[in-house]
Amino acid sequence: MAIHWFPGHMHKARKEIAEAMPQIDLVIEVLDARIPYSSENPMVAQLRGDKPCIKLLNKCDLADPEITAQWIEYLEREQGVKAMAVTTLQPAMIKKIPDLCRKLVPERVGQEKKLRTMIMGIPNVGKSTIINTLAGRTIAKTGNEPAVTKAQQRINLGDGIVLSDTPGILWPKVDNEASSYRLAVTGAIKDTAMEYEDVAMFAAEYFLKAYPDAIKERYKIDELPQTDIELLEEIGAKRGARRAGGRVDLHKVSELLLHEFRSGKIGLLSLETPAMAEVEKAEVERILAEKAAEKEAKKAADKLKRSGKRH
Numbered sequence: 001m002a003i004h005w006f007p008g009h010m011h012k013a014r015k016e017i018a019e020a021m022p023q024i025d026l027v028i029e030v031l032d033a034r035i036p037y038s039s040e041n042p043m044v045a046q047l048r049g050d051k052p053c054i055k056l057l058n059k060c061d062l063a064d065p066e067i068t069a070q071w072i073e074y075l076e077r078e079q080g081v082k083a084m085a086v087t088t089l090q091p092a093m094i095k096k097i098p099d100l101c102r103k104l105v106p107e108r109v110g111q112e113k114k115l116r117t118m119i120m121g122i123p124n125v126g127k128s129t130i131i132n133t134l135a136g137r138t139i140a141k142t143g144n145e146p147a148v149t150k151a152q153q154r155i156n157l158g159d160g161i162v163l164s165d166t167p168g169i170l171w172p173k174v175d176n177e178a179s180s181y182r183l184a185v186t187g188a189i190k191d192t193a194m195e196y197e198d199v200a201m202f203a204a205e206y207f208l209k210a211y212p213d214a215i216k217e218r219y220k221i222d223e224l225p226q227t228d229i230e231l232l233e234e235i236g237a238k239r240g241a242r243r244a245g246g247r248v249d250l251h252k253v254s255e256l257l258l259h260e261f262r263s264g265k266i267g268l269l270s271l272e273t274p275a276m277a278e279v280e281k282a283e284v285e286r287i288l289a290e291k292a293a294e295k296e297a298k299k300a301a302d303k304l305k306r307s308g309k310r311h
Contacts, residue, residue, distance in 0.1 A: 017047055017166055023116060024164065025105045027053045028097070030121030030130060032186055033063035033085055034270045036071045037277035038179035039188065044120050052080040052104040054097065058126040060085035062262075064270040074274035080104075088129040097134060098161050109160070118164040124188050131155065131165055139165075175284045178202075182271045187262050197232075200254030203261060204228035206271060214267035218260070232257065 027048040032039040036057055055075050060068050068085050075083040082100060086093045101117055102108075108115040121127040132138050135155050155163045181202040184194045205228040207215050212224055219235050235241075236248035239256060243249045260266050 014043060014047075017118070017120070020118065020164060021047050021049075021051075024048075024051060024118045025108055025115055026101055026117045027051055028056060028101075028117055028119040028163075029053060030056045030058050030119065030125045030127045032122075032125050032188065033057035033060040033068050033071070035179075035182045035186055035272055036075065037272050037274075037280070038176075038182040039122050039125060039186075041120070041122055050080065053082075054100055054104065055081060055083040056097070056130065057083060057085045058130065059087060061087040061089055062264045062268060064268050067270040067273055070274050074277075086130070088126050088133065091133045094130055094133040097130075098157060098159060101161060114156075114160050114162045116162050116164070118166060120166050122183070122188050124186075127165075131163065134163065175287060176280050178272075178280060185258060185261065185271060187258075196254040196258065197250050200232060200257045201228040203257060203271075204231045207231075207261075207266070207269070211267065211269050214269060218266045 027044065029040070029044050036055075040055075057063070057068055057071060063085075072083040072085065075081055082104060084093075084096075084100070088094065101115060105115055119127060119131060134157055139153070139155055153165045155165060157163050180189075181199060183189050184199040185203045208224060208226075208228065208231060215221065215231070216224060219238050221234055221238070225231050225234055232250060232253050233248045235257060236250070236253035239253065241249045241252040241256060261269065
């Protein structure tokens, strides 16, 4: 699925983050609890190096709690990483973050110098609401349109902690196609940049396998169909999403399925597990290695051709 999403301000943001990083003590990365792997920007790991990191699995009120627990255990295997599930609907959870920052960087506590943190995350993951909760006032602009924050800002949280906010950055290209679909399913990508039917079919296929009972319950289906398209047709028929002539309106039913998933109406569903991520990471590495080998082979062939012309 081709999605174009690397506007100029994101490119500029990457450069600014790289320049600011040497002065930062700790990174807070906000992930979507339903897709912790797909919403984890590989650029963050490159930019933060070995600095301690808190990974916040936001929107945990929409995710499968069993799978979220698996993710926390999995993410914390990495040195210097602490993971916690949060939801902006429960501010008390978010208010625990400063204490966790102090625990991870104890050498900064009580010093004259402030503990400098930077918060990062892909668009539409709830970063701005988390910042406003931490600050106790509205500082960051919020909205459920991706890419609302356009520039970096520094926020004094009090108690010796300064927080640098960054624009939500997506990476130039997602090498794992399943991840780009999941980002689209959750709404991390502007709806204008995707084909609703295409994305809804991906979601429908996954729900049939992973959450058949939730689908049966929500759409009052006794016998689940076998394929994604059949499921969309069935839901469309049940919900009256029809065109003139009685045919199911696929665009309408696709919108319905995606919106009901995003709002949690289908149930607490996660779109990926750590086991799935391991398989997909290995596949991405294989693809990237193949691409690199092809590039090298082409370079060598071009060099040979040029040297042949000279003789």
